[in-house]
Amino acid sequence: MSDLNGLRLTRSERIIVVALSYIFCAPLIYANGKKLVQYLGGVTAEARRQLTEEGVVRMASNVFVVDSSAKRTQVKVTPGKYLREVLEEACKSRKLNPELYTLKTQANKALDLSQPFRLSGLSAGAKLQLVQASRSPSVVNVALQIPESEGGGRLSDKFPSTTSLWKILRKYEDGVAGAAQKLNLTQRGATSNDSGAGRLLYEQPCLQIMGRDMESFTDLQKTLAQLGLNGGSALIKLSFKTSAQPLEEAMQEISRYFSGVDTVPAGVGSSAAQDARGAHxxxxxxxxxxxxxxxxxxxxxxxxxxxxxxxxxxxxxxxxxxxxxxxxxxxxxxxPEPSDEEPPxxxxxxxxxxxxxxxxxxxxxxxxxxxxxxxxxxxxxxxxxxxAALERAGRNTRLLSDKELDExxxxxxxxxxxxxxxxxxxxxxxxxxxxxxxxxxxxxxxxxxxxxxxxxxxxxxxxxxxxxxxxxxxxxxxxxxxxxxxxxxxxxxxxxxxxxxxxxxxxxxxxxxxxxxxxxxxxxxxxxxxxxxAVGEAAHKEAMAQGELGEKGGKGKGKGDMEAKLKKFMGFGKK
Structure with missing residues (x-):
């Protein structure tokens, strides 16, 4: 022990040794400590994600869509999933066009495709029928609520279910639908304080319909039927949002997206009923x-x-x-009667x-x-x-003879x-x-x-x-x-x-x-x-009148023949 006495350090020397050890070990401790913190943060985020997925899975359920060939398709639904999305997923799995089909319950009751699953009245595991929809577009009563900055109020008119949201805005804008005055709904610009003087930015029309926000040109291309609106009434709330896109660029994008929409002649609602162009x-x-x-x-x-x-x-x-x-x-x-003058x-x-x-x-x-x-x-x-039709259907009839066929x-x-x-x-x-x-x-x-x-x-x-x-x-x-x-x-x-x-x-x-x-x-x-x-209604009334007269004549003749046969059978005709 006496040999180790020379290794004793003074207090100052010990402080210097500890300081040097901290200087050499501090970078290693900092690097490892940072990795440890990142690792603990990743574990926490993964745990939160798994808990969220478990909650979604617990809320999610399945419905079964059965087509005409009795093939069943399973579709996962959440409370906020719209029935239109269920239809699109079922048609996508069968490689069908969702525009040509609709959903019905097992009781053959048509479903409102604009409703979310939680408001549809369906339970988990419900079986739905995939049936063909009507090829003719149905009529939807659409009300447009104008923002207070533009005077407020509502405009209402009727549109086919195949009308896009952009076309509805254009018809209200041109005064064709709703009120007679013209509005500016799709070509609005607002000045920008950051882009220099005279720079106009496009004000994007934003629509809120059935709880959905439609804020892009892609969303405005959707039709009422694609939103599940195949009848009834719908309210569209209109608002405007200043975008970061210059007005001239937005106009070019509009012409690219809606090149064939703005050129279509107006006429869908009550004002369009007077236009007979394009008759089927x-x-x-x-x-x-x-x-x-x-x-x-x-x-x-x-x-x-x-x-x-x-x-x-x-x-x-x-x-x-x-x-x-x-x-x-x-x-x-x-x-035709002969005429001296030739028609032009x-x-x-x-x-x-x-x-x-x-x-x-x-x-x-x-x-x-x-x-x-x-x-x-x-x-x-x-x-x-x-x-009369029921009576004719229940009456025994014979086949026509050769003579009657020749006649x-x-x-x-x-x-x-x-x-x-x-x-x-x-x-x-x-x-x-x-x-x-x-x-x-x-x-x-x-x-x-x-x-x-x-x-x-x-x-x-x-x-x-x-x-x-x-x-x-x-x-x-x-x-x-x-x-x-x-x-x-x-x-x-x-x-x-x-x-x-x-x-x-x-x-x-x-x-x-x-x-x-x-x-x-x-x-x-x-x-x-x-x-x-009017001509068709007149022909229909005439046909019904002739059918009624023929039925009365047939009844009278049959009744007379029956009475004559009974008299002859009972011997009342003999003296």
Whole structure:
């Protein structure tokens, strides 16, 4: 121990040794301590994330969507998930278009797709049916609440469910929908204090609808149906937010996003019901009855209606030529009276063929017209007609004899013999249309020749289709021995649809169908919906009246025969 006495350090030396040890060890302690703090922070964050996920999983549940083929799709839902999102996920898993489908409960009750799951009344594990939705757009009553900075108040109008939010703003802005005054809702600018003098920044319109905030151009492209609004009423709260985007750049972006929206003519709500442009082809053809009043109760022999093309979606048909009183001409079964003065040739006529361009509106005019609520109320005449139909359905009937069938055929041929000419409308795949007059002696080959002369791709294969007398879809034969009136049964006005053959090339399918000389003379087709609706209602009332008279006559005759048979059987007729 005596040898170690020399190693004793004084107090100052010990302080120096400890200080030097701290200087060398401090960086190591600091580095390791920082790593320890980061590690503890990461562990804490991971624990919080796992606890949050457990809470979401506990709140989440599943619903099952069953399609028409009985295939079941499981969709996870949370209380705040909208039923529209459930529909989109189910359609995505089945590779279907959600715009063509809707959801119903097992009790066949339609669901409001704009509601979240917690307000839908569904329970966890509910089974929903995936059914096809109506192809015609429904009407939604939309109210727009103006911010207080712009005067406040609400504007209300009706729009189809296929209308986008941007288009709704544009219609309210132009004064087409709601009030008559014009507003500035989509092209607002605000000065910026940071970007220098004279710099305008774009004020973004922000919409709050059904608890959702729509604040971007992508959100404003969504339609009412994509938000789950397929009917009823909806309130949109409007506000403005100054963005960091200059006004000129925002205008360019608007033109890129909504190039085809601002050019669409306004007319969806109550103000649009008066505009008959873009009438649907079915509405046009269905509103052209035969001139024979005696045939009002039965479908005309060979009167062809529109035929839906399976290869193309339904779009609106052409709009009508301006004719006297805006009413289409009646059937040409009676030859016109001779006139000394030749009528002026219409501007849309080429080689005796009237040409109409494709419609510019995607909504049928008949869907824009308001319906009279009185037509949905049942009347005594409806009840009598229903009772008569039930009685006819329960009555035993026999098959027609050969003699009666021959008489019917002779009557039909006699009526066809009185037809001098028919008006044939040919609708092309691009929805353009021509109208020509065909005489009773013309054949199917001649009609094919007329149509071929109008085609841009005249060498491509095509076929003409029409609807027969019994509602069946038929192909018009390209034969010189088949007459249009006598063999095909054409009468009055007939709509024929052109369909490309399997051998037709892609250029003919995608390009314009008519030649340039016909397209340059094409005009819009105009239809007076009010007069056509009045004609249809008159024909309906006449048909119901004739059916009631026939039923009364049949009842009286049957009752008299029964009384005569009973008297003869009981011997009351003998003296």
């Amino acid at each position: 082809a079915e509405a046009v053809n269905g509103s052209i009855p035969n001139a024979d009043a005696e045939n009002a109760t039965i479908p005309a022999e060979g009167a062809a209606g529109p035929e839906p093309n399976e290869d193309m979606p339904m779009v609106d048909g052409p709009t009508a030529p301006v004719v006297e009183n805006d009413v289409l001409a009646s059937s040409s079964e009676t030859p 040739t219409p501007s849309n006529t080429v080689n005796g063929i009237s040409v109409y361009r494709a419609p510019s509106n995607s909504t049928p005019a008949a869907a824009l017209a308001p319906d009279d609520p009185a037509i949905f109320e049942p009347t005594i005449a409806h009840a009598k007609a229903h009772q 019917q055929e002779a009557t039909r041929q006699a009526k066809l013999a009185t037809v001098q000419s028919v008006v044939v409308r040919v609708r092309y795949p691009d929805q353009s249309m021509i109208e020509t007059t065909c005489y009773a002696s013309e054949t199917g080959a001649e009609l094919y020749g007329k149509v071929t002369d109008t085609l841009e791709a005249a060498g491509e294969a095509f076929e003409l289709r029409y609807v027969g007398s019994k509602g069946q879809a038929l192909v018009l034969p390209n034969s010189a021995s088949q007459r249009l009136v006598r063999d095909c049964g054409f009468r009055g006005k007939v709509l024929v649809t052109l369909a490309w053959g399997a051998e037709a090339n892609e250029a003919a399918r995608r390009g314009p169908c008519l030649k340039e000389e016909y397209r340059s003379r094409a005009t819009e087709l105009r239809v007076d919906l009010a007069s056509q609706q």
